[in-house]
Amino acid sequence: MWELIREERASLARLVAPLSAEQWATPSLCAEWTVRDVVAHLLMTPAGEPHVRSMVVALVKARGHLWSAGRDVAREYARRPTSELVVELERTAGSRTRPIFVQDANILLDLVVHGQDIAVPLGLDRPVPAAAAVLTLDRIWSMGWPFHARRRLAGVRLRCDLEPGTRGAPQEWEVGGGPEVRGSAAALALLMTGRTAAALPMLHGPGVAGLGARRSLRGS
Incomplete structure (x- = not known):
C-alpha cells in the first residue's frame, strides 16, 4: 500500500512540475477547487495536516460544513509558491505521516481520484496502475x-x-x-x-x- 502511495505521489509530481501558471489556476473536477488547491490538499496528508485545532477553526468559520472547511484549509496551504509545492510533493512521496483522523486506506484513494481531478480538466492522460x-x-x-x-x-x-x-x-x-x-x-x-x-x-x-x-x- 505505502509503495503504491509513494509511486502515485512521485508520478503526480512529474505531472504537475511542467504546468504553466494558467494551468495551476485551472478549475479542477472538484467544485470550487483549482489544480493548485488539489495539489495542496494532497500535500497536507504527508505533512500531518490539518492539525485538529486548525480544522476546528475552519469548521467554525464554515458553520460546520466539512467540505467547505476542507477547501478553505487547502486554499490556505496552497498560497506557497508553485515550485515549493512541487519540491515538497517529491520530497514527501515516501512519507507515512498522516493526520490522526485520516484512515490509511483512504490515502491511496485520495491520490488516485484527485490525480484525475487534476489531469482531466488539463487534457492530460493519467492511467491508474x-x-x-x-x-x-x-x-x-x-x-x-x-x-x-x-x-x-x-x-x-x-x-x-x-x-x-x-x-x-x-x-x-x-x-x-x-x-x-x-x-x-x-x-x-x-x-x-x-x-x-x-x-x-x-x-x-x-x-x-x-x-x-x-x-x-x-x-x-
Missing part, C-alpha cells in the same frame, strides 16, 4: 459516506480492463449486476466518486444511458 486501481475501486465500493457508490450505482455492472502489471496480477475488475458500464479504472473511479459528468464521455456499454440521471456529488 493495476494494483492501485484494484485497491482504490474496492475501497470506494465498500464505503458509505461520502460517495455511497453501491447505492447510487445499483442495477449496473461496472467493469474495467486494468493496466498491464506484474505476472499473475488481475487483468480485469468488475462489481455489481445489470447492464454493463465499461471504462478505464480512472473513468470508473470518477463515476463512483460522483464525478459523473466528467466520467460519462469515457464510458461505454448498455448501462451508460441511464447514468446521466443519477446524482453527482459536489465535494472532493
Whole structure:
C-alpha cells in the first residue's frame, strides 16, 4: 500500500512540475477547487495536516460544513509558491505521516481520484496502475459516506480492463449486476466518486444511458 502511495505521489509530481501558471489556476473536477488547491490538499496528508485545532477553526468559520472547511484549509496551504509545492510533493512521496483522523486506506484513494481531478480538466492522460486501481475501486465500493457508490450505482455492472502489471496480477475488475458500464479504472473511479459528468464521455456499454440521471456529488 505505502509503495503504491509513494509511486502515485512521485508520478503526480512529474505531472504537475511542467504546468504553466494558467494551468495551476485551472478549475479542477472538484467544485470550487483549482489544480493548485488539489495539489495542496494532497500535500497536507504527508505533512500531518490539518492539525485538529486548525480544522476546528475552519469548521467554525464554515458553520460546520466539512467540505467547505476542507477547501478553505487547502486554499490556505496552497498560497506557497508553485515550485515549493512541487519540491515538497517529491520530497514527501515516501512519507507515512498522516493526520490522526485520516484512515490509511483512504490515502491511496485520495491520490488516485484527485490525480484525475487534476489531469482531466488539463487534457492530460493519467492511467491508474493495476494494483492501485484494484485497491482504490474496492475501497470506494465498500464505503458509505461520502460517495455511497453501491447505492447510487445499483442495477449496473461496472467493469474495467486494468493496466498491464506484474505476472499473475488481475487483468480485469468488475462489481455489481445489470447492464454493463465499461471504462478505464480512472473513468470508473470518477463515476463512483460522483464525478459523473466528467466520467460519462469515457464510458461505454448498455448501462451508460441511464447514468446521466443519477446524482453527482459536489465535494472532493
